[in-house]
Amino acid sequence: MKGLSSAWRHEAAFRQELLLIVLLMPLAFFVGDGLNQILLLMVISWLVVIVEILNSAIEAVVDRIGSEHHELSGRAKDMGSAAVFIALMLNAIVWGALTGRNLLAWW
Incomplete structure (x- = not known):
């Protein structure tokens, strides 16, 4: 639980993503058509x-090692950020696809 507490205190992106979760979880019950879609929306x-927490952990370790610029440190941070970006895009694609599909079917 220390990890969650630390992420909450020190990571603005984590807090923003949790706010998004609070908004999206109830919406999943309206957007999803059946249990499988609802669970997919929640899991994604x-x-x-999850990826944001892992990225924050990578950044903390790299910062702990030293403040001087090193190519490998930069790569590690960049790859962590790329993982967060991919997770966000995947989230948007799944939500968009299921919302669009179910709206068209409803119409």
């Missing part, structure tokens, strides 16, 4: 938070 949303 939590994936963003």
Whole structure:
């Protein structure tokens, strides 16, 4: 639980993504058509938070090692950020696809 507490205190992106989760979780019940879609929307949303925590951990370790610029440190941070970006894009694609599909079917 220290990890969650630390992420909450020190990572603005983590707090923003949790706010997004609070908004999206109830919406999943309206957007999702059946249990499988609802669970997919919830899991893909939590994936963003998980990847953000891992990225924050990578950044903390790199910063702990030293403040001088090193190519490998930069690569590690860049790859962590890329993982967060991919998780966010995957989240947007799944939410967009299911929302669009279910709206068209409803119409």
